Amino acid sequence: xxxxxxxxxxYRLSVPSHRLFPGGHRGLRTNNGQLFNxxxxxMAHPDPRRIDxxxxxxxxxxxxxxxxxxxxxxxxxxxxxxxxxxxxxTGQTPQQTIMLDGIRSIAQSAFSYGxxxxxxxxxxxxxxxxxxxxxxHLGRLQAFVRQWQQHRxxxxxxxxxxxxxxxxxxxxxxxxxxxxxxxxxxxxxLLQALARHDVVPLVLWQAEDYLNLxxxxxxxxxxxxxxxxxxxxxxPVLRQKILQAFAQRRQNLQQLCRSYGNEPLFLTDSFxxxxxxxxxxxxx
Amino acid sequence: xxxAFTTPWLLAGLGLALLPLxxxxxxxxxxAWLEMLPADPLSGLIAAALRLCAVLALTALxxxxxxxxxxxxxxxxxxxxxNIVLLLDRSNSMGNTFAGKAPDGSEESKATxxxxxxxxxxxxxxxxxxxxxxxxxxxxxxxxxxxxKPALQAAINATATPALAxxxxxKGLAMALDFFAQPNLTGSRIVLLVSDGAAAxxxxxxxxxxxxxxxxxxxxxxxxxxxxxxxxxxxLPQEARDDNAQAMPERHLHLFFSSLGIPYQAYQAExxxxxxxxxxxxxxxxxAPLHYRERIPQQDLSGLCYLWATGLLALLLSAKFCExxx
Numbered sequence: 015x016x017x018x019x020x021x022x023x024x025y026r027l028s029v030p031s032h033r034l035f036p037g038g039h040r041g042l043r044t045n046n047g048q049l050f051n052x053x054x055x056x057m058a059h060p061d062p063r064r065i066d067x068x069x070x071x072x073x074x075x076x077x078x079x080x081x082x083x084x085x086x087x088x089x090x091x092x093x094x095x096x097x098x099x100x101x102x103x104t105g106q107t108p109q110q111t112i113m114l115d116g117i118r119s120i121a122q123s124a125f126s127y128g129x130x131x132x133x134x135x136x137x138x139x140x141x142x143x144x145x146x147x148x149x150x151h152l153g154r155l156q157a158f159v160r161q162w163q164q165h166r167x168x169x170x171x172x173x174x175x176x177x178x179x180x181x182x183x184x185x186x187x188x189x190x191x192x193x194x195x196x197x198x199x200x201x202x203x204l205l206q207a208l209a210r211h212d213v214v215p216l217v218l219w220q221a222e223d224y225l226n227l228x229x230x231x232x233x234x235x236x237x238x239x240x241x242x243x244x245x246x247x248x249x250p251v252l253r254q255k256i257l258q259a260f261a262q263r264r265q266n267l268q269q270l271c272r273s274y275g276n277e278p279l280f281l282t283d284s285f286x287x288x289x290x291x292x293x294x295x296x297x298x
Numbered sequence: 299x300x301x302a303f304t305t306p307w308l309l310a311g312l313g314l315a316l317l318p319l320x321x322x323x324x325x326x327x328x329x330a331w332l333e334m335l336p337a338d339p340l341s342g343l344i345a346a347a348l349r350l351c352a353v354l355a356l357t358a359l360x361x362x363x364x365x366x367x368x369x370x371x372x373x374x375x376x377x378x379x380x381n382i383v384l385l386l387d388r389s390n391s392m393g394n395t396f397a398g399k400a401p402d403g404s405e406e407s408k409a410t411x412x413x414x415x416x417x418x419x420x421x422x423x424x425x426x427x428x429x430x431x432x433x434x435x436x437x438x439x440x441x442x443x444x445x446x447k448p449a450l451q452a453a454i455n456a457t458a459t460p461a462l463a464x465x466x467x468x469k470g471l472a473m474a475l476d477f478f479a480q481p482n483l484t485g486s487r488i489v490l491l492v493s494d495g496a497a498a499x500x501x502x503x504x505x506x507x508x509x510x511x512x513x514x515x516x517x518x519x520x521x522x523x524x525x526x527x528x529x530x531x532x533x534l535p536q537e538a539r540d541d542n543a544q545a546m547p548e549r550h551l552h553l554f555f556s557s558l559g560i561p562y563q564a565y566q567a568e569x570x571x572x573x574x575x576x577x578x579x580x581x582x583x584x585x586a587p588l589h590y591r592e593r594i595p596q597q598d599l600s601g602l603c604y605l606w607a608t609g610l611l612a613l614l615l616s617a618k619f620c621e622x623x624x
Contacts, residue, residue: 100330100331103328103330104328193330193331195330195331195333195334219330220330223329223330223331223334224334228622228623230622231620231621231622231623232324232344232617232620232621232622233324233327233621233622234322234324234325234326234327235326235327235328235329235332235335236326236327236328236329237329237331237332238328238329238330238331239331240332242332243322243326244332244335244341244345245322245324245341245344245345245348246335246338246341247338247340247341247344248622252336252338252341255336255338256334256335256336258336259334259335259336260334263334
């Protein structure tokens with residue numbers, strides 16, 4: 015597989031970062047930066063280069079005032095990926111390729127900001143989660159991607175619980191890469207656990223599953239995870255019903271995620287960074 | 299109805315008929331989450347019907363292989379009629395016309411006339427059991443007592459084959475009487491002898507025949523097809539020295555039958571019309587209740603099984619062609 019050059023997007027956070035290290039995002043810490051924050055007494059901020067004479071004259075107490083600036087800070091970017099068998103679908107574009115595009119795009123965008131990138135992949139409850147922690151180097155990412163490409167997604171169930179302990183404690187930007195083909199209770203638990211983070215649910219759906227259905231004929235669908243089968247006699251009425259079911263599902267997911275303050279982004283058959291760009295621009 | 303199998307051990311294969319329950323036979327298409335698909339009763343119905351068809355097709359194939367058949371049956375029937383044995387003369391002379399000539403197209407032979415009238419007779423009497431024996435130099439067993447009309451018709455038609463040599467009436471009679479030897483035969487017992495001549499009966503046979511006729515309580519009808527200018531049954535000898543079995547076998551056979559002490563009637567027919575009259579008489583006289591068992595032969599059902607299997611497989615094949623291509 016020849017990796018396509020990843021496309022970058024710019025992301026923004028809903029609240030400023032209060033991380034210590036300087037980075038590319040709006041921060042809460044007062045330190046070197048371009049954005050004026052407030053005036054402080056010279057004694058509290060002993061930097062004579064920043065003395066603001068005009069503010070000092072105007073001050074009735076007669077102390078020297080120093081300009082204090084906001085320091086742009088770093089932020090952690092985490093991708094929480096669903097690695098159950100349903101994400102191993104091989105449609106027009108294999109779901110795993112789309113995920114890989116997403117991981118590379120998100121990681122390199124994070125690198126371009128100087129942020130740290132982490133990957134947590136969840137499969138069945140018994141499996142050890144796939145981890146790539148606090149990565150800042152392209153080489154490490156590429157090694158990980160190569161390893162990941164050879165992995166086949168076969169987990170027959172999905173459990174987020176083991177992954178949650180690997181999440182950073184401070185507020186981070188968390189992308190959930192999944193098809194969200196699991197029940198609402200599981201999603202609620204996950205969103206509750208991620209309440210302290212900025213969460214971006216990325217819903218990856220395959221066009222084969224609802225848009226490119228045949229109009230007529232017998233089809234035997236086999237569930238990727240449970241392996242159970244269902245024979246359908248496809249006809250325009252049923253096709254319409256399936257489309258409606260997916261539209262309903264989309265609405266339900268939107269409602270559920272919005273109730274936790276997250277707007278989901280629906281991606282069909284490809285990972286397009288422009289969509290993410292637009293998403294972040296409209297959100298902030 | 300009792301069913302049986304030629305090779306019952308093949309029935310062990312019936313377990314294979316359950317295979318379609320595990321595999322629907324349609325190429326599976328991977329799908330991310332089946333719960334997204336809405337419930338569809340029609341699809342469920344079609345899927346169940348296809349599985350059922352597959353199970354039935356396999357069952358039919360295995361039943362066919364095992365040789366399913368219905369065993370021989372018998373059915374009790376009650377009718378008004380008689381057990382009639384037709385004893386036909388197959389001597390050469392039956393092939394001639396009533397005028398004693400070879401048939402030339404304008405007149406039919408005695409055998410043809412007898413055949414035609416007997417088949418009419420058998421069709422008029424739907425509840426009778428008919429048997430056929432023929433005799434020439436030796437007796438010929440043709441058809442046992444049966445209610446099967448097509449078989450009877452075929453047997454009567456079979457007498458159209460060229461006739462044989464001479465007339466040996468005593469052996470023919472013995473065989474006809476033999477038809478009634480089966481124990482559970484009800485209704486009146488009739489022997490209808492159709493001949494155009496007679497022969498002397500030797501004393502040994504005569505004794506035996508007397509005994510048989512008495513034992514079996516038989517009614518005897520003799521349809522004598524008289525050829526023109528030949529001695530008749532009722533002719534009296536012109537001279538006393540001619541009154542013996544060798545010179546006038548017809549008269550003496552008639553006397554022998556009359557002396558048996560059984561219901562006996564002789565008809566002397568000199569043309570086909572007289573013959574028809576004689577048969578109508580018999581038809582009128584013999585109507586006694588008859589109780590018999592009809593045999594239904596063994597019936598092979600494997601062909602039916604294969605037919606069903608073919609039909610069901612054709613249905614499954616058409617479903618296979620209806621598969622959607624992704």
